[in-house]
Amino acid sequence: MDTRFSLILATLMVIAAPLGCADTDDGPGPGEVCDAEADSPCPDNFVCEPDGEGETRCQLPSGATCDPEESYCLPDLGCAEVQSGGNACFKPVQIEGTVSDATDENAIEGADVVALDQRRVAVTDVAVSDTEGAYALEIPVARTEEGAPIDKSFTLRADAADYQAFPSGLRQALPVNTSDATEQDGAWVLDRPPTDITLIPLPTQAQGNSTVSGEVLADEAGGVLVVAEGTDGSAYSAVAGRNGAYRIFDVPPGDYTVRGYKAGLQLQSTSVTVEDEPVTDVNLEVAEEDLSTVSGSISIVDAPGGAATSVFLVVESTFDEAFRRGEVPPGLRAPRTGEGDITSGFTFEDVPDGDYVVLAAFENDGLVRDPDQTIGGTGTVTVSVPESGNRDIQISESFKVTEALDVGEPGANRPTAVTSAPTLTWSDDSSEDYYTLEVYNAYGDLVWEDQMVDRVTGANQVEVQYGGPTESGMYYQFRATSWRDSGGGGDATAISRTEDLKGVFFFE
Numbered sequence: 001m002d003t004r005f006s007l008i009l010a011t012l013m014v015i016a017a018p019l020g021c022a023d024t025d026d027g028p029g030p031g032e033v034c035d036a037e038a039d040s041p042c043p044d045n046f047v048c049e050p051d052g053e054g055e056t057r058c059q060l061p062s063g064a065t066c067d068p069e070e071s072y073c074l075p076d077l078g079c080a081e082v083q084s085g086g087n088a089c090f091k092p093v094q095i096e097g098t099v100s101d102a103t104d105e106n107a108i109e110g111a112d113v114v115a116l117d118q119r120r121v122a123v124t125d126v127a128v129s130d131t132e133g134a135y136a137l138e139i140p141v142a143r144t145e146e147g148a149p150i151d152k153s154f155t156l157r158a159d160a161a162d163y164q165a166f167p168s169g170l171r172q173a174l175p176v177n178t179s180d181a182t183e184q185d186g187a188w189v190l191d192r193p194p195t196d197i198t199l200i201p202l203p204t205q206a207q208g209n210s211t212v213s214g215e216v217l218a219d220e221a222g223g224v225l226v227v228a229e230g231t232d233g234s235a236y237s238a239v240a241g242r243n244g245a246y247r248i249f250d251v252p253p254g255d256y257t258v259r260g261y262k263a264g265l266q267l268q269s270t271s272v273t274v275e276d277e278p279v280t281d282v283n284l285e286v287a288e289e290d291l292s293t294v295s296g297s298i299s300i301v302d303a304p305g306g307a308a309t310s311v312f313l314v315v316e317s318t319f320d321e322a323f324r325r326g327e328v329p330p331g332l333r334a335p336r337t338g339e340g341d342i343t344s345g346f347t348f349e350d351v352p353d354g355d356y357v358v359l360a361a362f363e364n365d366g367l368v369r370d371p372d373q374t375i376g377g378t379g380t381v382t383v384s385v386p387e388s389g390n391r392d393i394q395i396s397e398s399f400k401v402t403e404a405l406d407v408g409e410p411g412a413n414r415p416t417a418v419t420s421a422p423t424l425t426w427s428d429d430s431s432e433d434y435y436t437l438e439v440y441n442a443y444g445d446l447v448w449e450d451q452m453v454d455r456v457t458g459a460n461q462v463e464v465q466y467g468g469p470t471e472s473g474m475y476y477q478f479r480a481t482s483w484r485d486s487g488g489g490g491d492a493t494a495i496s497r498t499e500d501l502k503g504v505f506f507f508e
Contacts, residue, residue, distance in 0.1 A: 263331025
């Protein structure tokens with residue numbers, strides 16, 4: 001190359017360099033430290049604001065589009081899904097409440113609380129209540145364009161040392177709806193009455209025991225039902241948070257097999273020995289075995305046209321004969337979500353190994369299992385998975401389902417607070433000869449009964465004055481069954497009963 005030409009070219013490059021981009025500092029990028037007084041401190045749509053840790057960085061303000069993997073939202077914002085598509089930075093949505101003793105209203109410190117979606121899958125990590133019994137859970141929920149949470153339902157599970165888990169026994173979790181959230185400083189907050197949880201103390205002889213804790217080591221660990229199953233047939237449970245962590249309270253000394261249950265997830269079990277000290281690091285890993293399919297059918301008789309129901313697989317070790325219920329792992333409901341739509345056949349997909357009780361017509365849908373134990377399809381049905389190596393299991397016996405006796409008060413739709421002995425009411429069964437009435441407390445003890453309630457004529461409902469215990473903070477449920485004595489010889493047949501989840505009341 002000509003020497004003069006090279007010299008001219010080099011000179012031009014030196015002159016042009018200040019005008020180009022190659023050697024120019026373009027300023028900080030997303031999430032990088034910035035100077036708010038600079039002419040162009042951040043890229044478009046970003047703001048130079050404190051990061052809460054002593055630096056100012058380029059971050060995204062409220063309403064700005066974000067990436068969930070690297071959101072760069074301001075510290076008091078989260079990258080949330082937008083209902084219309086994409087993600088944006090908005091204030092978090094939080095469930096806030098307290099955990100207290102149902103008998104004296106004292107705060108419970110150290111309770112574990114987790115939020116579950118309609119599939120019973122945990123959508124939050126486990127929060128631990130403080131000295132005031134307070135807890136807070138940040139829940140993921142899609143937003144409107146303005147950042148308000150869309151309407152979505154969650155339920156809460158709470159466990160604490162020396163207390164009955166909630167929900168369990170007579171008590172069912174009420175839905176918490178995000179449409180009820182109010183915009184407060186820094187967050188959308190749900191703190192309505194359903195977020196305040198009261199726990200019932202265990203009987204004295206069941207208190208003072210140890211804990212078993214660990215992690216479910218799986219990608220989809222949230223909501224796994226973890227059960228410590230004793231060699232004596234006892235069982236104690238917890239629900240794993242979104243990160244897989246769990247803690248089982250009130251486990252007496254003994255030998256246990258710890259198992260995890262969730263549709264679509266096969267986990268290895270592990271054995272532990274519990275003594276006086278907490279047992280930690282009991283981790284459950286993914287197993288290689290295949291999952292199974294369980295199918296069966298129901299027969300709906302003497303019920304309104306169009307009646308439909310739901311079916312559950314309950315972990316057998318947690319099944320309580322007195323309450324006729326137990327723990328249901330995530331995904332082991334048919335259908336998995338929504339209103340019950342089973343009118344004949346049902347199928348459970350991706351069922352993990354274990355022993356289960358099959359429950360039909362358990363929810364408040366106007367139907368119950370036929371209580372007539374003299375005919376087929378009315379007894380308790382269990383299924384082992386796999387069944388003799390078979391992973392496509394067909395339940396041979398059909399479940400018979402009939403119309404329920406509708407509950408009036410107390411407990412028509414949810415547990416009812418009472419201050420004095422209530423009048424128990426339910427709808428009249430027009431073909432009965434008499435009723436039996438039983439009242440159970442939250443421990444499953446039969447505390448009061450009337451085995452001969454006269455039939456009703458000329459009225460639409462039956463009324464009986466409750467004459468049992470009235471312990472403050474205790475929950476009770478009444479159960480009525482209608483009987484037909486066709487021959488008049490005392491060999492009566494049960495024809496219907498009140499629904500499984502209704503008729504619950506408690507004394508304030």
